[in-house]
Amino acid sequence: MTTKDAGSQTLPVADSAAVPRLFHRLHGALGxxxxxxxxxxxxxxxxxVLTQNAAWRNVEQVIDGLRALDWMTPEAILAAPPKALAxxxxxxxxxxxxxxxxxxxxxxxxxxxxxxxxxxxETASARARLLEVKGLGPxxxxxxxxxxxxxxxxxxxxxxxxxxxRIGLVSPRIGYDDLQALFHKALAPDxxxxxxxxxxxxxxxxxxxxxxxxxxxxxPLRDDxxxxxxxxxxx
DNA sequence: CTCCTGAAAA
DNA sequence: TTTTCCGGAG
Numbered sequence: 001m002t003t004k005d006a007g008s009q010t011l012p013v014a015d016s017a018a019v020p021r022l023f024h025r026l027h028g029a030l031g032x033x034x035x036x037x038x039x040x041x042x043x044x045x046x047x048x049v050l051t052q053n054a055a056w057r058n059v060e061q062v063i064d065g066l067r068a069l070d071w072m073t074p075e076a077i078l079a080a081p082p083k084a085l086a087x088x089x090x091x092x093x094x095x096x097x098x099x100x101x102x103x104x105x106x107x108x109x110x111x112x113x114x115x116x117x118x119x120x121x122e123t124a125s126a127r128a129r130l131l132e133v134k135g136l137g138p139x140x141x142x143x144x145x146x147x148x149x150x151x152x153x154x155x156x157x158x159x160x161x162x163x164x165x166r167i168g169l170v171s172p173r174i175g176y177d178d179l180q181a182l183f184h185k186a187l188a189p190d191x192x193x194x195x196x197x198x199x200x201x202x203x204x205x206x207x208x209x210x211x212x213x214x215x216x217x218x219x220p221l222r223d224d225x226x227x228x229x230x231x232x233x234x235x
Numbered sequence: 236c237t238c239c240t241g242a243a244a245a
Numbered sequence: 246t247t248t249t250c251c252g253g254a255g
Contacts (some may be wrong), residue, residue, distance in 0.1 A: 035251095036251095047251090048251085048252095049252095051250085051251050051252085052250095052251085052252040052253065053239085053240090053249095053250065053251090053252045053253085054240085054241080054242090054250055054251085054252090055241095055242070055243075055244090055249075055250040055251085056250080056251060057242075057243075057250085058241065058242055058243085058250080059251090061242090090240085090241070091241065091242070092240090092241075092242090093239080093240040093241045093242075093250085094238095094239045094240050094241085094252090094253095095239095095240070095241080096239075096240085097238095097239055097240090097253085097254085098239090098240095101253085134253090134254075135252095135253070135254080136253085137252060137253045137254085138252095138253095139251080139252065139253090140252075140253080143251080155251085157251055157252080158250095158251085158252080159251070198251085199251090201251095202251050205251085206249095206250085206251085210249085211248085211249075212248075212249090213245090
């Protein structure tokens with residue numbers, strides 16, 4: 001092992017056997033999370049855009065609002081007056097940028113042949129095409145692929161980076177692709193497990209591995225975590 | 236790095 | 246009152 005491993009931002013101590021072990025620890029402690037709360041692949045796309053740096057609680061308000069207006073289709077969103085659409089998105093924040101991102105996503109969605117068209121595409125090409133949309137970054141696209149189209153793509157987010165860097169497996173500045181690659185190497189391409197694992201990570205990040213004041217004492221990963229163990233020694 | 240923004244928890 | 250939220254573009 002060299003000191004500079006050609007761009008890999010996984011720490012030298014990283015052992016990928018830890019990854020599946022952490023999954024089973026989480027699943028045993030928290031149980032099934034039953035994600036993603038959506039009724040269609042398109043609704044996953046909508047939720048993915050709306051939840052960008054926004055609490056899901058606020059996203060739900062918008063989703064309910066879109067349903068009430070009968071706007072939960074790409075055609076309806078593109079037909080809606082831009083001003084009215086933005087107003088509808090207000091509760092989820094960044095409503096001006098998100099309304100533009102949503103329409104851009106709807107245009108590409110239809111251009112690709114809608115849900116049926118995208119379902120017929122290879123995962124890699126669907127991912128590449130969706131990433132071209134201004135406003136769809138890797139996390140939003142991977143949400144759609146995993147939760148909307150049941151493709152074995154591991155979703156990475158800020159929680160994943162924070163939790164796994166605190167545990168001591170990766171650098172806190174690791175990039176999206178490198179972090180995703182860690183999971184793809186450590187796990188079999190199992191859609192059910194990818195679904196559950198990411199959902200569990202979100203729950204841990206939200207309730208225990210918080211940014212400023214983590215609740216390490218009660219965290220299910222405490223015994224596997226460098227950060228949690230360091231806290232023990234201080235007390 | 237900054238900006239985009241409202242809602243609710245802490 | 247401050248922090249945080251299932252990010253992404255410029």
